[in-house]
Amino acid sequence: MRIDSTAEKNYQTALSAIKKTLEVEVKKFPLFVVEKSELPELKPELKGKPYILNYVRGFYNHKEDSIFVVSGYEEDLQTILHETLHSNSCLHSNNSPYWIHEGLTEALTEYILKKENLSYDVNLLISEEVKFWRKMLQSRKIEIVRAYFNPNPEKCYSTLEKATGIFGLKNKDFRKI
Numbered sequence: 261m262r263i264d265s266t267a268e269k270n271y272q273t274a275l276s277a278i279k280k281t282l283e284v285e286v287k288k289f290p291l292f293v294v295e296k297s298e299l300p301e302l303k304p305e306l307k308g309k310p311y312i313l314n315y316v317r318g319f320y321n322h323k324e325d326s327i328f329v330v331s332g333y334e335e336d337l338q339t340i341l342h343e344t345l346h347s348n349s350c351l352h353s354n355n356s357p358y359w360i361h362e363g364l365t366e367a368l369t370e371y372i373l374k375k376e377n378l379s380y381d382v383n384l385l386i387s388e389e390v391k392f393w394r395k396m397l398q399s400r401k402i403e404i405v406r407a408y409f410n411p412n413p414e415k416c417y418s419t420l421e422k423a424t425g426i427f428g429l430k431n432k433d434f435r436k437i
């Protein structure tokens with residue numbers, strides 16, 4: 261695990277891009293570059309899942325309040341920006357379904373990078389979820405952004421429910437929307 265100047269530089273770019281495009285205040289957390297071999301230790305839930313481990317480029321650890329970027333992706337602004345968003349959101353894997361915390365984070369990543377004329381690679385694994393949130397962002401961006409960055413998960417959900425018009429969001433199955 262190490263601190264890396266290239267990753268730091270991209271982290272600064274990510275923080276500025278989020279502030280500028282969404283007009284929100286964002287917090288900065290420690291960011292470490294880790295080797296692939298360190299991943300099973302850092303993400304025990306992925307032990308024995310090499311097919312997922314191979315895809316991991318970065319992640320945010322909620323308990324340690326730190327961002328981790330996998331070695332080789334120090335220049336990958338998209339990954340760093342995506343993880344920077346996670347680190348500032350109330351929505352995490354422990355309090356929201358995948359289609360909400362991942363789908364919305366990826367839709368915001370796309371929104372910010374495109375707005376800044378930076379390159380964005382489509383993530384095919386969650387394209388349907390992103391499509392849903394992309395459409396929501398077109399009509400209800402202000403409320404959704406406010407919800408996403410609200411430190412209080414309860415308030416975050418009530419705002420998000422009003423914005424989407426979907427109640428009981430926390431336990432909603434994406435296939436039933």
Ligand SMILES: [Zn+2]
Nearest residue numbers: 342346362365
């Ligand atoms: Zn993510």
